[in-house]
Amino acid sequence: MPPQGAIVAVLATAGLASSFMYTLVVPIQAKLPELLDASREDTAWVVTITLLVAAVITPISGRLGDMYGKRRIVLVLVAVLVAGSVIAALSHDIVGLVVGRGLQGAVTGVVPLGISILRDVLRQDRVDGAIALISATLGVGGALGMPLSALVTQYSDWHALFWLAAGLGVLVFALVLLIVPPSVLRTAGRFDYVGAAGLTVGLTGILLAISRGNEWGWASPAVLGSGIGGVAVLLAWGWFELRTSDPLLDLRVAVRRPVLLTNVASIAMGFALFTSNVAYPQVLELPAPAGFGLSLLAASLIVAPSGLMMMLLSPVAGRLSRTLGPRILLAFGAIALIAAYGYTLLFSQEVWQLFVANVLVGVGIGFGYAAMPMLIMRSVPQSETGASNGLNALCRSLGTSTAAAVIGAVLATLSTPQDGMQVPTAAAFQLSYVLGGGAAIVALALALLIPQRPAPEAHPSLPH
Template sequence: MPNQGAIVMVLAVAGLCSSFMFTLMVPIQSSLPELLDASREDTAWVVTATLLAAAIITPIAGRLGDMYGKRRIVLVLIALLVLGSVIAAASPGIIGVIVGRALQGAVTGVVPLGISIMRDVLHEDRVDSAIAFMSATLGVGGALGLPISAIITQTSDWHVLFWMSAGLGTVVFVLVLWIVPPSVLKTAGRFDYVGATGLAVGLTGVLLAISRGSEWGWMSAPTLLLGIGGVVVLLLWGAYELRITEPLLDLRVAARPAVLLTNLASVAMGFSLFASNVSYPQMLEIPTAAGGFGLSLLHASLVVMPSGLVMMVLSPFSGRLARTVGPQLLLVLGAAALIVAYGFSLLLATEVWHILVANLLIGVGIGFGYASMPMLIMRSVPPSETGASNGLNALFRSLGTSTAAALVGAVLASMSVVRDGVAVPTPAAFQTSFILGIGAAAVALLIAFFIPRRRDPHEAHPSLPH
């Protein structure tokens, strides 16, 4: 078997590639209507398509990984990333870019699958640190990717972003094929196509209502129809999954207290993270004449970037701490750090270094919190369910980030004033965003205290030593 350190590094690079896809379009997002010769409502689908694909494919890919081999599905997802990147890069119009971005979103499933692979192939003593390292890539990829994307768009054609992601995906594909061993732990059975379809339809309705509600109107017919319809479909889907013998997701496993509470905490942590991603960059980029800091996108991204680096630096410490005191304390510390970060911003947000300090604290909070959640999940599910269970946990995080993007975005848009023809969020808008971030982190903190501490020997199986 290849060196275990090499396996961890390759999977971490795959995770960085995955998280980078979510900041890839940020530098040109506001310019998409002009670049693609389309309306702003149409170009919004460039972002929405990635979100939907990521949320739908991640739990399904987890189940496919459990059944057919996790490395095989990781390779499929990376191949979809490369295909989507080439389609978007070669497309002159909006349809190809939307299709390409949807295929890029599929690569999000690489992170939970990579974490499950680590449980399968690493020695028991290395699993927690490796998981913390892999979890850190969720923040590091986005933090490093934003300034890289900004530099590329400032110095060359925007299509280069997609050619770059295609090249990156190709390199990662080769590394995974070369270094990561084939999966030996597989779950027998048939794939639940009806369950996959029901989950996809239900999630599409709910996520469209959340992500587009502020644009369509929260009480508009499309928003209500999609939102309520999606919830109804998910309820019917849940009832169906409980009745069949080979479900897409074993909801009885998902209902175990440790798993259920961890997933609920994931929603809150995802919300708290993305509240910072929405609010801090806007604060930094508001022109000085309008009361802001007047930084360019590149300079603003450099202020935000250290939060991702903090996550990476903390990952080895997170693993050791989890082995010593358990991952529940990591979640508590992570949520507490987020509360301190947003509390600091409520008191001090008048200098660039104030925003830098707040983002460093955000990095501590997300670094600890995101490292703890897959550890808590895998201590509570059998090896045959790790892929699907981690995929479900990633889905809950996505629900949190999607809700934050919609709600915080709506707050900043509604609490704004027009200056020099540009709508600028007011200081009260940012303070409201910080309060929402504190509230979400407080919910995660409260839930963390109720997650069972002890591992149930009937529910969990130790990692396989090698």
């Protein structure tokens, strides 16, 4: 078997590539209507489709990994990323770009699969630190990818972003193929196609309503139909999953107290993270007096330290998890986020103060995101790790998608005319910080309710 450090490094690189896809198009998002000769409503799908595909594919790929081998499914997802990147790079219209971005979203499933691979192949004393590092890549790739994307866009044609993504995908595919060992732990049974279809339809309805609510109108028939229809489909899906012999997700495992509380806390943590991703860059880029008037590249560099903190804290998170337990680690992460938003409410008049706030956000997300997969894997059978980590990643995606819609609505509603355009007011940003801090408080309360140790019958054995 290859050195364990090399396996961790390769899976961390795959995680960075996955999270990079979220911020890949940020530098060109405002220019897409002009670049593609399309309406702003149509170009919004360039972002929306990635979120939808990522949310749907993550739990499904986790189950496929449990059944057919986690490395094999990672390779498939990375190959889909490469195909989507090439399609987008060759596209000059909205249809090709949306198709390419949708295929890129599939790569999100590699992070929970990578975490499950670590549990299968690493020595027990290395698992927690490695999981913390892979979890950190969820924030690091986005934070570092934003200035990189801005730099590429500034000095090259926008298609170069997608050629860069394709090259990164090819590199990750080769590294995984050469270094990550094939999975030997498999779950018997057949794949639940009906469950996969039901989950896809239900999640698509809910996420469509959340992500397009601002644009379509929260009381519009399209939003209400999508949201209510999605909930109804998921209720029917849950009924079916509890009665089928080989469910896509074992909901009896998912409703165990440690798993359920961790997943709900993941929604709150995702909301708290993405609140900073929406609010801080906007206030940095908006012209005075509403903001600081920084360029996209300069604003990206102020936000980037949050990702660096996640990476730097990963070995610390691993040690704290072993000594204090992942439950306390999750609580520490929530407290750091509460401190970040509390600090921003009091001190946000200077650029350096937002820099400090982003560092605190990095501490909070670094600890919180490291703790959640550890809590999940201590509470589910080893045969369920891929699907259970996929469900946890889905919950984080629900939190980030909800934050994007809610904070976007707040900033759009509480706005004032300035230089011929509507810009958010100071009160809009203050309310955003309150909502982000409130989500962190919810995450803290849920962390404290998680049992210190999982029930003996649920506690899986870890590799030695």
